[in-house]
Amino acid sequence: GQQLNQSPQSMFIQEGEDVSMNCTSSSIFNTWLWYKQDPGEGPVLLIALYKAGELTSNGRLTAQFGITRKDSFLNISASIPSDVGIYFCAGLNTGNQFYFGTGTSLTVIP
Amino acid sequence: NAGVTQTPKFQVLKTGQSMTLQCAQDMNHNSMYWYRQDPGMGLRLIYYSASEGTTDKGEVPNGYNVSRLNKREFSLRLESAAPSQTSVYFCASTPWGQGSDEQYFGPGTRLTVT
Numbered sequence: 001g002q003q004l005n006q007s008p009q010s011m012f013i014q015e016g017e018d019v020s021m022n023c024t025s026s027s028i029f030n031t032w033l034w035y036k037q038d039p040g041e042g043p044v045l046l047i048a049l050y051k052a053g054e055l056t057s058n059g060r061l062t063a064q065f066g067i068t069r070k071d072s073f074l075n076i077s078a079s080i081p082s083d084v085g086i087y088f089c090a091g092l093n094t095g096n097q098f099y100f101g102t103g104t105s106l107t108v109i110p
Numbered sequence: 111n112a113g114v115t116q117t118p119k120f121q122v123l124k125t126g127q128s129m130t131l132q133c134a135q136d137m138n139h140n141s142m143y144w145y146r147q148d149p150g151m152g153l154r155l156i157y158y159s160a161s162e163g164t165t166d167k168g169e170v171p172n173g174y175n176v177s178r179l180n181k182r183e184f185s186l187r188l189e190s191a192a193p194s195q196t197s198v199y200f201c202a203s204t205p206w207g208q209g210s211d212e213q214y215f216g217p218g219t220r221l222t223v224t
Binding site for chain 1: 114143150151152153155160200206210211212213214215216217218220
Protein backbone atom coordinates (compact mmCIF):
# COMPACT_ATOMS: atom_id res chain seq x y z
CA GLY A 1 0.00 0.00 0.00
CA GLN A 2 0.94 3.63 -0.32
CA GLN A 3 3.18 5.04 2.37
CA LEU A 4 3.82 8.72 2.73
CA ASN A 5 7.39 9.97 2.36
CA GLN A 6 8.40 11.32 5.73
CA SER A 7 11.72 12.99 6.51
CA PRO A 8 14.00 13.01 8.24
CA GLN A 9 13.93 9.40 9.42
CA SER A 10 15.64 10.35 12.69
CA MET A 11 16.88 13.45 14.46
CA PHE A 12 19.23 14.04 17.36
CA ILE A 13 18.98 17.55 18.76
CA GLN A 14 19.99 19.54 21.79
CA GLU A 15 17.35 20.56 24.29
CA GLY A 16 16.02 24.00 23.38
CA GLU A 17 16.50 23.62 19.63
CA ASP A 18 13.67 23.81 17.12
CA VAL A 19 12.69 20.77 15.04
CA SER A 20 11.17 20.49 11.58
CA MET A 21 9.88 17.43 9.77
CA ASN A 22 7.70 16.92 6.74
CA CYS A 23 5.60 14.49 4.78
CA THR A 24 5.08 14.40 1.04
CA SER A 25 2.83 12.44 -1.24
CA SER A 26 2.21 12.03 -4.94
CA SER A 27 -1.52 12.23 -4.25
CA ILE A 28 -3.80 14.94 -2.96
CA PHE A 29 -5.14 14.69 0.55
CA ASN A 30 -8.17 16.34 2.17
CA THR A 31 -6.89 16.03 5.72
CA TRP A 32 -3.45 15.82 7.30
CA LEU A 33 -2.95 14.47 10.80
CA TRP A 34 0.18 14.45 12.96
CA TYR A 35 0.75 11.89 15.73
CA LYS A 36 3.32 11.20 18.44
CA GLN A 37 4.02 7.67 19.59
CA ASP A 38 5.93 6.87 22.76
CA PRO A 39 7.61 3.46 23.16
CA GLY A 40 5.06 0.78 24.02
CA GLU A 41 2.12 3.12 23.54
CA GLY A 42 -0.44 3.90 20.87
CA PRO A 43 -0.21 6.96 18.62
CA VAL A 44 -1.62 10.13 20.12
CA LEU A 45 -3.14 12.75 17.85
CA LEU A 46 -1.33 16.10 18.04
CA ILE A 47 -2.77 18.24 15.27
CA ALA A 48 -5.40 17.93 12.53
CA LEU A 49 -5.37 20.07 9.37
CA TYR A 50 -8.32 20.41 7.01
CA LYS A 51 -7.61 23.18 4.49
CA ALA A 52 -4.79 23.84 2.04
CA GLY A 53 -2.53 26.52 3.49
CA GLU A 54 -3.89 26.06 7.00
CA LEU A 55 -1.43 26.72 9.83
CA THR A 56 -2.41 25.26 13.21
CA SER A 57 -0.66 25.34 16.56
CA ASN A 58 -0.88 23.16 19.65
CA GLY A 59 1.41 24.62 22.31
CA ARG A 60 4.97 24.45 20.99
CA LEU A 61 3.85 22.44 17.97
CA THR A 62 2.88 24.06 14.67
CA ALA A 63 1.76 22.20 11.58
CA GLN A 64 0.91 23.37 8.09
CA PHE A 65 -1.21 21.88 5.32
CA GLY A 66 0.72 22.45 2.09
CA ILE A 67 -0.78 24.62 -0.63
CA THR A 68 -0.53 21.80 -3.19
CA ARG A 69 -2.38 19.47 -0.74
CA LYS A 70 0.43 16.95 -1.28
CA ASP A 71 2.54 17.81 1.74
CA SER A 72 2.52 18.84 5.37
CA PHE A 73 5.05 20.12 7.86
CA LEU A 74 5.40 19.84 11.63
CA ASN A 75 7.58 22.16 13.68
CA ILE A 76 8.42 21.82 17.36
CA SER A 77 9.88 24.88 19.01
CA ALA A 78 12.22 24.94 22.02
CA SER A 79 12.39 21.16 22.36
CA ILE A 80 12.37 19.53 25.80
CA PRO A 81 13.28 15.98 26.86
CA SER A 82 9.65 14.81 26.92
CA ASP A 83 9.40 15.54 23.18
CA VAL A 84 11.35 12.31 22.61
CA GLY A 85 9.37 9.79 20.57
CA ILE A 86 8.31 8.91 17.07
CA TYR A 87 6.28 11.43 15.12
CA PHE A 88 4.33 10.39 12.09
CA CYS A 89 1.95 11.93 9.63
CA ALA A 90 -1.26 10.58 8.20
CA GLY A 91 -3.16 11.75 5.16
CA LEU A 92 -6.80 11.18 4.29
CA ASN A 93 -7.51 11.03 0.56
CA THR A 94 -10.65 11.74 -1.42
CA GLY A 95 -11.57 8.06 -1.16
CA ASN A 96 -11.66 8.31 2.66
CA GLN A 97 -8.58 6.15 3.05
CA PHE A 98 -5.82 6.91 5.54
CA TYR A 99 -2.16 6.66 4.58
CA PHE A 100 0.71 6.86 7.04
CA GLY A 101 4.29 8.03 7.06
CA THR A 102 6.96 5.71 8.45
CA GLY A 103 7.85 8.15 11.20
CA THR A 104 10.57 10.48 12.42
CA SER A 105 12.39 9.32 15.53
CA LEU A 106 13.28 12.30 17.71
CA THR A 107 15.97 12.20 20.39
CA VAL A 108 16.47 15.26 22.58
CA ILE A 109 19.82 15.53 24.32
CA PRO A 110 19.60 17.41 27.64
CA ASN B 111 -14.31 8.89 28.56
CA ALA B 112 -11.68 6.18 27.96
CA GLY B 113 -11.38 6.67 24.18
CA VAL B 114 -10.26 3.48 22.43
CA THR B 115 -9.45 0.49 24.62
CA GLN B 116 -7.83 -2.79 23.61
CA THR B 117 -7.37 -6.14 25.31
CA PRO B 118 -5.11 -7.92 25.91
CA LYS B 119 -2.04 -5.68 26.07
CA PHE B 120 0.38 -8.58 25.54
CA GLN B 121 -0.09 -12.08 24.18
CA VAL B 122 2.15 -15.01 23.28
CA LEU B 123 0.75 -17.74 21.03
CA LYS B 124 2.10 -20.93 19.60
CA THR B 125 1.85 -21.49 15.85
CA GLY B 126 -1.62 -22.73 14.98
CA GLN B 127 -3.38 -21.36 18.05
CA SER B 128 -6.28 -18.97 17.67
CA MET B 129 -7.22 -15.84 19.55
CA THR B 130 -9.41 -12.75 19.39
CA LEU B 131 -8.21 -9.23 20.00
CA GLN B 132 -10.86 -6.99 21.48
CA CYS B 133 -11.40 -3.29 20.81
CA ALA B 134 -14.01 -0.87 22.11
CA GLN B 135 -14.55 2.88 21.77
CA ASP B 136 -16.81 5.11 23.82
CA MET B 137 -16.76 8.15 21.53
CA ASN B 138 -19.81 7.14 19.46
CA HIS B 139 -17.61 6.92 16.36
CA ASN B 140 -18.99 5.38 13.22
CA SER B 141 -15.84 3.83 11.73
CA MET B 142 -13.34 1.45 13.30
CA TYR B 143 -10.06 0.01 12.02
CA TRP B 144 -7.46 -2.64 12.74
CA TYR B 145 -3.81 -1.96 11.85
CA ARG B 146 -0.58 -3.82 12.37
CA GLN B 147 2.69 -2.01 12.97
CA ASP B 148 5.99 -3.64 12.08
CA PRO B 149 9.47 -2.11 12.32
CA GLY B 150 10.29 0.07 9.33
CA MET B 151 6.92 -0.49 7.68
CA GLY B 152 4.60 1.95 9.36
CA LEU B 153 0.96 1.20 9.97
CA ARG B 154 -0.78 -1.19 7.59
CA LEU B 155 -4.54 -1.58 7.46
CA ILE B 156 -5.86 -5.10 8.07
CA TYR B 157 -9.63 -4.56 8.09
CA TYR B 158 -11.99 -1.70 8.68
CA SER B 159 -15.64 -1.13 9.41
CA ALA B 160 -17.01 2.06 7.90
CA SER B 161 -20.19 1.77 9.92
CA GLU B 162 -22.00 -0.69 12.14
CA GLY B 163 -22.88 -3.80 10.13
CA THR B 164 -20.18 -3.41 7.47
CA THR B 165 -16.60 -4.65 7.24
CA ASP B 166 -14.04 -4.44 4.44
CA LYS B 167 -10.57 -5.74 3.75
CA GLY B 168 -7.59 -3.48 3.98
CA GLU B 169 -4.08 -3.90 2.67
CA VAL B 170 -3.09 -7.08 4.61
CA PRO B 171 -6.25 -9.10 5.48
CA ASN B 172 -4.95 -12.65 4.94
CA GLY B 173 -5.05 -14.78 8.09
CA TYR B 174 -7.47 -12.46 9.90
CA ASN B 175 -11.19 -12.08 10.37
CA VAL B 176 -13.16 -9.29 12.02
CA SER B 177 -16.52 -8.75 13.64
CA ARG B 178 -18.24 -5.41 14.22
CA LEU B 179 -20.26 -6.56 17.19
CA ASN B 180 -22.06 -3.26 17.66
CA LYS B 181 -21.22 0.41 17.24
CA ARG B 182 -18.75 0.30 20.13
CA GLU B 183 -16.89 -2.95 19.54
CA PHE B 184 -14.72 -4.30 16.73
CA SER B 185 -12.82 -7.55 17.23
CA LEU B 186 -9.95 -9.09 15.25
CA ARG B 187 -9.56 -12.87 15.13
CA LEU B 188 -6.53 -14.92 14.20
CA GLU B 189 -7.81 -18.39 13.34
CA SER B 190 -4.43 -20.14 13.06
CA ALA B 191 -1.58 -17.93 14.20
CA ALA B 192 1.68 -17.87 12.24
CA PRO B 193 5.07 -16.37 13.19
CA SER B 194 4.57 -13.78 10.43
CA GLN B 195 1.71 -12.39 12.49
CA THR B 196 4.05 -11.35 15.27
CA SER B 197 3.41 -7.62 15.43
CA VAL B 198 1.83 -4.79 17.36
CA TYR B 199 -1.86 -4.45 16.61
CA PHE B 200 -3.69 -1.16 16.91
CA CYS B 201 -7.38 -0.48 16.83
CA ALA B 202 -8.56 2.98 15.79
CA SER B 203 -11.83 4.84 15.33
CA THR B 204 -13.01 7.85 13.35
CA PRO B 205 -16.22 9.89 13.73
CA TRP B 206 -17.21 10.35 10.08
CA GLY B 207 -20.32 12.35 9.50
CA GLN B 208 -19.80 14.24 12.75
CA GLY B 209 -17.68 17.05 11.37
CA SER B 210 -14.32 15.45 12.04
CA ASP B 211 -11.93 13.18 10.12
CA GLU B 212 -9.65 12.61 13.09
CA GLN B 213 -8.54 9.05 13.78
CA TYR B 214 -7.91 7.97 17.37
CA PHE B 215 -5.84 4.94 18.34
CA GLY B 216 -5.92 2.46 21.19
CA PRO B 217 -2.83 1.52 23.24
CA GLY B 218 -2.05 -1.58 21.16
CA THR B 219 -1.74 -5.34 21.62
CA ARG B 220 1.74 -6.79 21.39
CA LEU B 221 1.49 -10.28 19.91
CA THR B 222 4.28 -12.82 19.62
CA VAL B 223 3.75 -16.07 17.75
CA THR B 224 6.36 -18.76 18.38
